[in-house]
Amino acid sequence: MNKPKTHIFVCTSSRVNGQSKGFCHSKEAGNIVENFLEEIRERDLGAEVFVSNTGCFSLCEKGPIVVVYPDNVWYGGVRPEDVEKIMDEHIEGGKVIKSLEL
């Protein structure tokens, strides 16, 4: 199969058997997911970059959380407006954003 080159995981506090509830979800994590999807579409990176929403990472006090694999880079306190910067500097530029890194 064609694996994505980069896989971005956004905590949306999605529960296995129920609705999304919790800290990251309340902090507009859904908008973070939407912004990633829009940036990936606009940059035509759909074949290389995949975004997934996830359940809780048990780091709620540092949320919203975004994790980039296989780089294994964890970002905290991410706002929807940080998505463009993450795409520019990390996903396309290959540089970890120290100010957001956990």
Added chain:
Amino acid sequence: MNKPKTHIFVCTSSRVNGQSKGFCHSKEAGNIVENFLEEIRERDLGAEVFVSNTGCFSLCEKGPIVVVYPDNVWYGGVRPEDVEKIMDEHIEGGKVIKSLEL
């Protein structure tokens, strides 16, 4: 922060704004998550191995899907009873299970 050495993602068809619905969820993905949590607890690997449920990976026809990062190994058609084997051979043994790999 202490990052997990291995991060296992299980598609539970979790939707950003709603309930888990869809193929993987209907295929007992919730039991796969539960089995991983139980194996990790029993093996005392909680500090090294983390499990997350996720939204759809757009590979529904190959589900249920389990992805292991940073290894970037994708497994398909995973059954709850495969979890012990994945823990033994891959997570603890470091060997990819070819029969399940996508």
